[in-house]
Amino acid sequence: MNDVNDEIIGRCIGESTPSYVSFITKKMPKIGDYVIIEFDNKEVLGLITGLVRGNPSIDERIYDPDVVSRIKYFEGEDFYIRGIVRILGDVEKLQIPKTPPPPGTIIKRAKTGILKRIFQSDPRRSIIIGHLISNPDVPVAVDVNMMVSRHLAILAVTGAGKSNTVAVIVDELLRLGGCVLIFDMHSEYVGSKFNNGPVNVIPTNLNPRYLSLSEFLVLLNIPPKAYIQERYVRKAYKEVFDDIKKSGLTGDFLDAIFKKLEEYSKDEDISSSDRKSIVGAMNKVLDMKMKYEAILHGQTKHILHGIKLGAANVIDLGSVDEDLADVIVSHVLRTLLNSRKQFKRTGEGFPYPVFIILEEAHVLAPVDRQPLSKYWISRIAREGRKFGIGLCLVSQRPKIIDPNALSQANNMIILKLVEPGDQRHVQQASETLSDDLMAQLTSLNTGEAIVLGMMTKVPALVKIKKFDGSIIGQDIDIVGEWKKTNEEKKKELEEQMRDVKDIYESGDW
Amino acid sequence: MVRFAHISDTHLGFRQYNLDEREEDFYESFREAIDAIIEERVDFVIHSGDLFEHNRPKVKALMEAQKAFLKLHEKNIPVYAIAGNHDIVLRRGTIPPQALFQHFGLKLLGHKNKYVVLKEHNLFIGGLPYYPRYYSEALKKQLEELSKIANNYKKRILILHQGLDTHLPYEQAFELRLTELPTNFQYYAMGHVHRRIKEKYGEGYLSYPGSIDIWRLDEVEDFKAKGKGFNLVDLEGDKPEIHHITLKNTRHFDSYLIKTENFEKELEEIKNKVKKLAEISPKPPIVGIKVKGKMKFDSVYYGKQIKDAIGNFVFKFRLSFEPVLEGIDIERQATLNLIDILNEIFHHKRDLVDFTKTIFEYLKDNEIDDAVKFAEEFYRERWQYDS
Numbered sequence: 001m002n003d004v005n006d007e008i009i010g011r012c013i014g015e016s017t018p019s020y021v022s023f024i025t026k027k028m029p030k031i032g033d034y035v036i037i038e039f040d041n042k043e044v045l046g047l048i049t050g051l052v053r054g055n056p057s058i059d060e061r062i063y064d065p066d067v068v069s070r071i072k073y074f075e076g077e078d079f080y081i082r083g084i085v086r087i088l089g090d091v092e093k094l095q096i097p098k099t100p101p102p103p104g105t106i107i108k109r110a111k112t113g114i115l116k117r118i119f120q121s122d123p124r125r126s127i128i129i130g131h132l133i134s135n136p137d138v139p140v141a142v143d144v145n146m147m148v149s150r151h152l153a154i155l156a157v158t159g160a161g162k163s164n165t166v167a168v169i170v171d172e173l174l175r176l177g178g179c180v181l182i183f184d185m186h187s188e189y190v191g192s193k194f195n196n197g198p199v200n201v202i203p204t205n206l207n208p209r210y211l212s213l214s215e216f217l218v219l220l221n222i223p224p225k226a227y228i229q230e231r232y233v234r235k236a237y238k239e240v241f242d243d244i245k246k247s248g249l250t251g252d253f254l255d256a257i258f259k260k261l262e263e264y265s266k267d268e269d270i271s272s273s274d275r276k277s278i279v280g281a282m283n284k285v286l287d288m289k290m291k292y293e294a295i296l297h298g299q300t301k302h303i304l305h306g307i308k309l310g311a312a313n314v315i316d317l318g319s320v321d322e323d324l325a326d327v328i329v330s331h332v333l334r335t336l337l338n339s340r341k342q343f344k345r346t347g348e349g350f351p352y353p354v355f356i357i358l359e360e361a362h363v364l365a366p367v368d369r370q371p372l373s374k375y376w377i378s379r380i381a382r383e384g385r386k387f388g389i390g391l392c393l394v395s396q397r398p399k400i401i402d403p404n405a406l407s408q409a410n411n412m413i414i415l416k417l418v419e420p421g422d423q424r425h426v427q428q429a430s431e432t433l434s435d436d437l438m439a440q441l442t443s444l445n446t447g448e449a450i451v452l453g454m455m456t457k458v459p460a461l462v463k464i465k466k467f468d469g470s471i472i473g474q475d476i477d478i479v480g481e482w483k484k485t486n487e488e489k490k491k492e493l494e495e496q497m498r499d500v501k502d503i504y505e506s507g508d509w
Numbered sequence: 510m511v512r513f514a515h516i517s518d519t520h521l522g523f524r525q526y527n528l529d530e531r532e533e534d535f536y537e538s539f540r541e542a543i544d545a546i547i548e549e550r551v552d553f554v555i556h557s558g559d560l561f562e563h564n565r566p567k568v569k570a571l572m573e574a575q576k577a578f579l580k581l582h583e584k585n586i587p588v589y590a591i592a593g594n595h596d597i598v599l600r601r602g603t604i605p606p607q608a609l610f611q612h613f614g615l616k617l618l619g620h621k622n623k624y625v626v627l628k629e630h631n632l633f634i635g636g637l638p639y640y641p642r643y644y645s646e647a648l649k650k651q652l653e654e655l656s657k658i659a660n661n662y663k664k665r666i667l668i669l670h671q672g673l674d675t676h677l678p679y680e681q682a683f684e685l686r687l688t689e690l691p692t693n694f695q696y697y698a699m700g701h702v703h704r705r706i707k708e709k710y711g712e713g714y715l716s717y718p719g720s721i722d723i724w725r726l727d728e729v730e731d732f733k734a735k736g737k738g739f740n741l742v743d744l745e746g747d748k749p750e751i752h753h754i755t756l757k758n759t760r761h762f763d764s765y766l767i768k769t770e771n772f773e774k775e776l777e778e779i780k781n782k783v784k785k786l787a788e789i790s791p792k793p794p795i796v797g798i799k800v801k802g803k804m805k806f807d808s809v810y811y812g813k814q815i816k817d818a819i820g821n822f823v824f825k826f827r828l829s830f831e832p833v834l835e836g837i838d839i840e841r842q843a844t845l846n847l848i849d850i851l852n853e854i855f856h857h858k859r860d861l862v863d864f865t866k867t868i869f870e871y872l873k874d875n876e877i878d879d880a881v882k883f884a885e886e887f888y889r890e891r892w893q894y895d896s
Contacts, residue, residue, distance in 0.1 A: 489646070496647035503597075504620050504638055507604040509611075 007109045009035060010083075016100040018087060021046070023107050025081045031440065032134040032461040034110035035085055039101045043091045045110060045118065045458065049436035050084035086436055088458040091118065112137050118457060127172030129165070129413075130464040133448055140462045142455040144176060147411055148355050148390030150454050151381060155398045155426060156415030161447040162394055163188060165413055166357060167467035169392070170312050171196050179309045179352055183329055185359040187318025192471040200313045202306040204320060204328060205295050208253040209244075210302055212334065213237050214372060215327045219292060220284045228277040229284075236260035252298055258285045292324065303332050304339060309352055322363070329364055330372035337380055340387040353388030356380075361393035365402040374402055381408035399425045411453030413464075416444040432459060511630045511664065514546040514754075515555045516739035517700035518720035520595065522570030523562035525724075527878050530824065534760055534792070536573045538721040541756050542739050543577040547584055549741055549754075552630075554586055557700030557718075558593025558639060558670030563886070566606050574610065582614040591619050592638040593670040593700055598890050599641065599860070618668060623655060626662060632744070633659045635694075636668035639701070642684045642859045649689055656691030664744055665693060665712075670700040676717065677702065682848060690715070696742060696749045704731040705738075705753060713749045716740055722759060725870075726797065729762045760824070761790035762797075769802025769811065776818050783819045793824035801831045829875075 010025025021037065029035075033048045055078060057071050085107065089095045091114055112135060119132065121141040132138045152169075156162045167189075170180050174197030182189050190201055211219070213234060222229050240256045264270065265278040289296070307313045315332065317325040336350060343349030358364055364373040380389050381404070393409055395401055399421045406429040414433070417423055423441055427433045432452045437459060440450060451460045519539050525531035546554060561570055581588060592605035607617045616625060618636030625634050635655040640648040648671075659665040667690075672683040687710070690697065695713035699706075703720040718740040723732055736755035743750040763786055767775045779798070786794050796819065800811050808830050819826060847866060855861040864887050871880035 493646045493650060496644045497650065500640070500644050500647045500651075502601045503599055503603070506602045507608075507620070508602070509604050509608050 009107045009109055010081075011107060012037070012101050012103050012105040013082075014103065016103065018097055018100050021085050021087065021101050021105075023083050023085060025083065025107075028081060029083065029109070030134055031443075032132075034115055034132070034134065036091070036108045036110045036114070037085070037087070037101050037105055038108075039105050040097070040099055042097060043114075044097055044101070045088045045091050045094070045114070046085035046107075047088055047459070047461075048083050049086045049440070052082045053079055054082070055079040084436065086434070094118070094457050119460065124176070127169065127176065128465070129168055129172070129451070130447075130449075130462045133461045133463045136463070140451065140456070140460050142411075142451065144173065144178070144455075146453070147455040148353060149385045149388070150410035151384065151391045151393070151408055152411040152413065152453075152455070153361075153393045153395070153398075153406060153409035153426075153429075154413045154415075155395055155417060155422070156449075157418055158396045159446065160415035160444070161449075161464060162396065162415065163471055164447065164467050165415065165449065165464050166359075166392070166394060167192070167194070167469065167471050168465055170194060170357070171467060171469060173355060174310065174312060177310045179307065179311070179313070179354045180357060181307060181313045181332075181354050182315065182357040183325075183332075183359060183364075184314050184316050184318060185325070185363070187316055188359075188471055189312065189314045190316045190318070192312075193469045194312055195469050198311050200306070200308045200311040202303055202313055202315050203300075204315055204317065204324075205297050205300040205303075206292075206328065206331065207298060207300040207302065208296050209298070210335070211327070211331065215331055218323055218327050218372060220281070220288050221323070222281065222284060226277070228274060229281045232261060232264055232274075232278050233257070233281055236264070254285055254289050254296070258282055261285065295320070295324070302335065303328075304335055304350060307350075307354070326364070326371040326373050329358070330376045333373065333376035333380055336389060337376065337383065337387065340389055344387055353390070355390040355392060357392045357394060359394050361395040361405070362397040362400045365393070365405045367400050367402050374405070378402060378405045378408070381405045398422045398429075401425075403429055411451075411455045413449045413451050413462075414441060415449045415464075416446070417441045510552075511627075511632060511744040512549070512551050513553045513555060513742055513744070514549065514551045514739055515557065515696075515698045515716065515718050515742055516542055516546070516721065517557040517670075517698075517718050518559045518593070518703055518724070519556070520559055520562045520720060520722075520724055521573050522566045523724060526825070526827075526876065528825070532569075535722050536570075537758060538737065538756055539573060539577060541758055542721055542754075543580060545754055545756075546739070547580060547586070551586060551741070553627075554581060554588045555634075555666070555668055555698045556588055556590040557636075557668050557698045558591050559595045559700060559720075560590065560593070561606055562595055564596055564598050564603070564606065564890075571606070571609065574606075575613070578610045578613040578615055586614070588615040589625060589634050589636065589668065590615055590617055591636040591668050591670055591700070592617065594639040594641075597638060600890075605638070623651070624658065630744075631663040632666070633662035633664065634666045634668065635659055636698075639670040640684060642857075645684050648685060652689075652691050656693055659691075660693060664695055666696045666698060666744075667691070667694040668698040668700075672701050673699075676704075676706055687715075696744065703728050705735045707740075707751055707753075714751055716742075716751055718753075721756065723762050726762070726764070726874075729764065732759070732762065758791045760792040761786055761794040763794065764797035764799070766799050766801060767815075769800065769806050772811065772814070776814060780818045780822075783822050787822040793822070796823045796826040797829070798826055799829045799831055801833060803833055806830075806832070827874075 009027055009029050010023045012021050013024045014022045029048055031048055031051055035046045035048060037044045037046055057075055058068055062068060087096060090097060115132065115135060115138040119138055119140045121143055125145060126141040126143050128139050128141045130140055132140060154162055154165050171194045173180050174194055184190060189199065192199055216237060217230060217233065220233065222233060236257045239260055261278050261282045265275050315328065317328065336354065339350035343351055358377065364371065365377040366374065377391065380391055384390060393401065393405065398406065412430055414426060417426065423438055427438055430452060437450055447464050449462050449464055451462045520535055521539060523532065523535050560574060578588060590607050592607060596605045596607060597603065605617065607615060618624065619638040623635055623637065637651055671685050674683045674686045677683045692711040694711050697710060697715035699715060699717045702717045703724055704717065705719040706717040708715055719737060720728065721737055723729060735753065737759045738753060738755040741752040741754050765779045767779060783796055798815055812828055815828065847869065848862065851862040851865050867883060868880050871883060
């Protein structure tokens with residue numbers, strides 16, 4: 001790339017502003033190229049965000065292609081290139097200049113050295129997520145403190161490289177000895193391998209005693225409108241906890257709730273409709289016991305106690321239903337936030353910051369429904385900064401993510417997004433995504449992203465690096481898998497038949 | 510008219526609790542069964558595996574088998590047999606002990622020949638020896654082939670020594686799913702499971718006649734309900750008719766729980782029950798008694814009391830004690846399953862899982878001699894290890 005460094009691209013034309021300037025050129029720069037404009041004793045960095053190519057003789061009023069070919073015959077390959085540069089700031093401090101560049105100012109390609117200085121950061125406090133699309137020699141680092149405390153959203157259509165991006169970030173955070181907690185909706189990370197730290201799979205067991213009343217009601221499948229059932233369950237829940245305080249829990253928590261409800265149902269003073277509701281609630285307790293038998297354990301320690309520093313902590317939600325996933329996520333977020341608050345206040349509690357990765361954020365914090373997790377996601381989105389809990393919302397359907405949560409994600413890595421509704425929604429939630437950048441979203445290739453927010457000094461078009469550990473979520477080679485399985489089965493059968501013939505038919509008798 | 514007897518899991522040479530009498534019990538049960546079979550004037554006998562307890566049976570067990578097969582041979586009753594998991598070692602070139610009786614009218618299926626055809630009855634009898642789980646693909650393939658050949662004949666019998674998913678209580682302990690069996694047979698002569706089972710399958714019935722004596726204590730419930738014995742099968746009609754023949758001389762077993770809090774009263778009740786058991790049992794029964802009580806009770810005292818109460822009525826009683834820790838209710842994890850754990854440890858290697866489980870069962874019952882013997886045998890078989 002050295003040969004093109006410092007190369008003059010063209011000159012400013014027309015009316016310019018402190019943030020945008022048009023230019024005309026004969027060469028062909030690319031969108032996403034960084035340029036330097038020198039004026040008023042300053043070197044100012046800009047990003048090419050738009051390019052147009054035209055020929056004044058061949059304009060839109062010509063209606064006959066033969067005419068075009070005749071003009072071309074006379075004029076040859078003559079055309080002009082007009083572009084738009086978005087001014088990002090002076091190269092020293094990255095502050096937007098107070099004055100617009102004068103017309104005619106020379107526009108130069110930015111040197112690799114300058115770009116490196118801008119996009120690199122202290123490796124002890126930052127992570128490298130890839131390199132500039134326009135210049136592979138320039139790695140792009142993002143600031144971890146800013147990323148975690150101001151939250152992050154990773155948005156893209158399916159197959160654009162979300163999982164890879166998450167994996168790169170997780171691995172880099174592990175390099176810094178960080179703590180990542182992944183809510184793994186599709187069991188992608190359970191079997192993954194990171195270069196810089198172990199995967200710590202936390203069993204999705206819940207101790208019913210630690211559930212809040214609202215979490216308990218969701219698992220019991222008692223909807224808000226069943227207020228009579230809710231009233232009695234609330235009463236039972238409270239009384240069981242009072243009993244535990246007094247004399248400890250001797251048996252199973254759910255059995256204790258069941259017994260309380262049974263007592264109420266035998267009370268002669270209650271109406272028959274109330275009795276019916278209570279019996280209904282008793283059935284629901286039994287249902288809950290059966291349905292979640294495998295994960296509800298009275299002896300289980302709290303999920304928070306399983307989290308390890310320096311590891312990718314994975315909570316596998318791939319095989320649980322949506323209600324349960326909701327309860328687990330809300331349960332963990334709620335108790336983590338409270339524990340971190342307590343730690344800040346008293347020194348007792350969860351002792352270090354956590355970066356939480358929420359896959360399928362549109363399921364956990366949707367616009368139009370009110371699952372429990374949504375409340376705690378928006379609480380952490382608002383308050384997490386103060387207590388060292390960072391959220392990473394990952395989604396392929398940003399349109400239906402709760403805007404309150406999304407707008408708190410100050411940092412964004414946006415890979416390819418095609419749907420205009422998604423784009424608009426993201427733009428509304430982000431103050432830094434301008435129209436010209438948004439226009440790039442449809443034309444990004446797999447693994448290419450726009451990186452925005454406080455974690456980076458200037459918006460960047462980045463080729464996210466390829467994660468070199470292993471994750472399971474990547475696309476599978478369907479035909480290959482069929483073929484492989486067929487061959488394996490055939491081979492397996494042949495081996496078995498050989499063994500079996502050896503054992504059963506080889507004796508000389 | 511085709512009538513035959515189907516017997517299985519005779520485990521000759523099995524020496525329960527290391528008792529001469531228990532070894533003898535199995536021989537007696539076998540003799541009784543063979544005599545009953547001869548009396549029924551059957552056309553032939555099917556033995557669906559585990560003829561012997563060990564793949565290298567002791568001479569006494571061999572002689573019992575020899576006598577029985579000679580008797581059948583003299584009456585011109587052929588035997589079609591397969592080898593069970595106890596009869597074979599999974600090693601190249603080993604010969605199942607059944608091969609000794611080839612000239613006494615026993616035909617072993619599944620090795621050189623996987624089937625016989627009885628022309629006079631247009632009857633196909635196919636059989637395979639025990640296939641461990643890790644050869645289940647081969648097993649399915651063999652079944653497929655047998656099923657195809659069988660279609661050339663009017664009546665079709667299949668002999669197998671396998672655990673089916675529907676009849677083994679533990680996960681992963683079966684080699685074959687019921688639905689993986691071919692469906693074109695009229696009688697599925699099964700061995701391996703020791704309970705007596707009969708159910709509709711394919712064009713007729715699938716049946717485990719069960720073991721001929723109580724081989725393990727978990728068979729006691731089934732024994733109390735259905736007894737031990739063999740099947741008598743009539744293949745004349747559209748569907749086979751199956752009669753359970755129950756042996757009369759099987760020694761009875763039972764087990765009881767007694768709590769120290771109410772010891773005298775409960776002991777009296779148990780004494781009466783044991784007395785009744787002794788009356789119906791053709792041989793003095795074997796009784797297991799578990800004493801449950803608060804930590805540190807005087808087990809010698811309770812043992813003596815129990816012996817005085819029931820000693821005269823039983824052949825042997827087996828005592829076990831279960832102390833309860835005071836004030837602490839030890840909650841057990843309901844999902845803990847030994848087989849699951851072993852499968853995890855041994856990566857589903859069936860022989861290792863089986864081995865460890867058997868050792869565990871022995872040690873649980875405090876049968877240390879048996880455990881040592883079993884372990885030695887296992888090591889000898891696998892690695893030619895001597896003591």
